[in-house]
Amino acid sequence: xxxLIAGLGNIGSEYAHTRHNIGFxxxxxxxxxxxxxxxxxxxGDVAEIKHKGKTFYLLKPNTYxxxxxxxVRYWMQTLRVLPFDILVVTDDIALPVAKxxxxxxxxxGGHNGLKSITECLLTQEYPRLRVxxxxxxxxxxxxxxxxxxWKPDEEPLVQAATEKAAEAILSFGAIGLERTMNVYNT
Numbered sequence: 001x002x003x004l005i006a007g008l009g010n011i012g013s014e015y016a017h018t019r020h021n022i023g024f025x026x027x028x029x030x031x032x033x034x035x036x037x038x039x040x041x042x043x044g045d046v047a048e049i050k051h052k053g054k055t056f057y058l059l060k061p062n063t064y065x066x067x068x069x070x071x072v073r074y075w076m077q078t079l080r081v082l083p084f085d086i087l088v089v090t091d092d093i094a095l096p097v098a099k100x101x102x103x104x105x106x107x108x109g110g111h112n113g114l115k116s117i118t119e120c121l122l123t124q125e126y127p128r129l130r131v132x133x134x135x136x137x138x139x140x141x142x143x144x145x146x147x148x149x150w151k152p153d154e155e156p157l158v159q160a161a162t163e164k165a166a167e168a169i170l171s172f173g174a175i176g177l178e179r180t181m182n183v184y185n186t
Contacts, residue, residue: 002055003173004081005030006072008090008113010147011062019133020065020146022162023089023113026131027058030166042078043071054173068113069120076121083126087172088117089165091146095132097154098161102129102168102181127177129168131161 007023015021027047031038036047036058044061057079061071076086084104090113095101105125108114118124134154137145150158164184171180 001053001173002057002079002081002085004057004059004072004075004079004086005169006059006061006068006075006086006088006117008065008068008088009060010065011060015147018147018149020091022091022131022133022158024060025158026089026162026165026169027060029162030169031058033166034170043074046075051170052174056169056173065113065116067116069116069118072117073120083121083123084177086126087169088114088126088128089169090114090128090130091133092130093133093135093142093146095130095134097132097134098157099132100129100161100165100168100184101132102172102177102184103127104177104181127172129165129172131165
């Protein structure tokens with residue numbers, strides 16, 4: 001079995017470790033932990049890791065958030081995986097900081113990366129792992145907030161959530177989506 005794990009974010013040092021780039025951060029952590037090395041390839045940086053007989057292809061699209069679907073579709077077709085063998089890791093302002101929520105499918109919830117993936121795959125039926133980034137911003141300042149850095153008091157929570165999200169990804173491949181949701185959606 002093989003899985004495509006797409007961590008959403010924006011390329012460039014100005015976006016590194018921002019709330020919107022939590023998907024990149026989770027995949028970076030998982031690759032380091034499991035001995036994967038990212039290489040630049042078509043539409044993104046890709047690393048391959050193995051866990052319990054399963055192969056995980058970690059994708060960090062280089063298409064910027066709003067065009068993430070282009071990269072996900074390309075790698076889905078290249079690797080010949082179906083939408084239910086994809087897991088998209090993304091930020092979510094509807095969840096408190098560091099809260100995880102895995103879903104089998106769903107709407108984009110106003111997230112441009114998920115909207116692009118849904119448009120390119122022609123379905124909302126692909127698993128996603130949302131990592132809460134909170135919503136502590138004034139009206140009209142959402143973009144500034146999600147593109148901003150974590151507050152110092154959030155850092156330990158975010159690190160713990162990053163580690164837990166990496167565990168959830170491996171669990172997704174090892175024991176399946178439903179059982180993983182039961183364990184990690186607390």
